[in-house]
Amino acid sequence: MKKSKPTMQDIAKAAGVSKATVSMVLNKKDDCISEGTRARILAIADELNYIPNSIARSLSTNKSGTIGIMLPDITNPFFSQIARAVEDAASDYDYNVIFCNMDNDIAKEVKYTKLLVSKLVDGVIFVTGGRSPESVKILENNHIPFVFVDRHVQGFEHYSGVYCLNKDGSYEGVKYLYKKGKRKIAFVTGDKTLSISKLRLEGFMESAMELGIYREDWVFYSDFTIEGGRRITEKVVATCDEIDTIFYSNDLMAIGGMRTLRAAGIRVPDDVGVMGYDDIAISGMMNPALTTIHQPIYDMGIQSCRLLVKHIRGQLKKQKIIRYAPEILERQSI
Structure with a gap:
């Protein structure tokens, strides 16, 4: 019998008390x-292995003690570092977390x-802001608070969010490279539709133009993945034999690029310098270690929660x- x-x-x-008393203790309303x-x-x-019915409690209190995290790609270390930070902070507040991996699919x-x-979540964090205004409107219409991380959704620019100044990062990155004697810099940016790609490209262009070293034919587009970096670097190597540096607008592309350069017999940094953006954990473990634009990824996740x-x-x-x-985090790839 079950x-x-x-x-x-x-x-x-078993305790010799009322059910109401048990309820108050288990729900942490036991001051008296x-x-x-x-x-x-x-x-x-x-001792009884009692697990409270969170669904019933949510229905009665309209609070679930749960927050949702919307991630574009859980395999990307940048996003997973933010997710870990959010989970750590949520635990401090006694919140549980539901992870949703969107696969960059609206x-x-x-x-x-x-x-x-x-699921009656109490709030939602959109890592990289999400890509659909419809999603944000759904939360707004249901009176569920939300916060953006890394970038906002168009039309919701003034809503709460935690951001890094992406344009400033690439702008200062070019100035750093110039001081290092670099004059022939190729720039690899991400998906043209992403605001973060546009901002990092704008910073690069503005700085390179001010210094008189901008060349439109040395700007390349790919996607923010290792494979994207590998593919575009093959094109860069085939078409730009004069360059002395490749500035990638994220670390994953830079890592893919370094592998491609090594396979082609091009030494980093002796023949071509490489610079990344983000400072994901693995960037410091590369050989040579990757010089990059540091973002306080973990802190951004903590603050968003x-x-x-x-x-x-x-x-x-x-x-x-x-x-x-x-x-700018200086290592050995420049």
């Missing part, structure tokens, strides 16, 4: 209950947004935007 699951009534009976009674109830709950993003609403919790708790009277200044 054994029934333990209930609050079972705990109350003695420490001895509280400890006895928790010990019995643990339809999937909308589907997951609706799923999170149905703290910001969301403040929204959930009604502690912010208006939207808040946090901006970080990127820094």
Whole structure:
């Protein structure tokens, strides 16, 4: 015969208290209950392996103690580092986390947004801002707080978010390379439709033009992956035999590029210097270690969670935007 699951009534009976008292202890509303009674109830709950019905509690309180994280690609170390930071911060606030991997698919993003609403999440963090205004409107219409990380959604620029100044990073990166004697710099940016690609390209162009070293035919487009870096570097090598540096607008592309250069017998940094952007963990483990534009990835994740919790708790009277200044992290690839 199947054994029934333990209930609050079972705990109350074993502890010799009312079900209401058990409920108050398990829901941490036990200020008026003695420490001895509280400890006895928790010990019995643990002994019985009691697991509260979070769905029932969510329906009664309209709070689930859960936040959702929308990730464009969980395999990208930049996004996974942010996700880890959010999870760490959420744990400090006693929130659970639901991860949604969108695979850069707008339809999937909308589907997951609706799923999170149905799960009664208390708030949502869009890593890289999401790509669909529809997703954001779904949350707004259901009065669910949300925060952007890394980039915003068009039309929601003034909503709460945590960003790094992407244009400033590439702008300062070119100035750094120029001081290092580099004059023939190819730039590899990402998907043309992404705001982050546009900002990093704008910073590069502005700085290179000011210094008189900009060449339009030395700007290349790819995607923010190792494979994207490998493919585009083959094109760069085939068409630009004069360059002394390749500035990639993310570290994954730079890592793919370094592999391609090595396979072609091109030494880094002796023949061609390589610069990345983001400072993901693996960039410092490359040989040579990758010089890059550092973003405080973990801190951005922590701050996004703290910001969301403040929204959930009604502690912010208006939207808040946090901006970080990127820094050049000099290693051995230049």
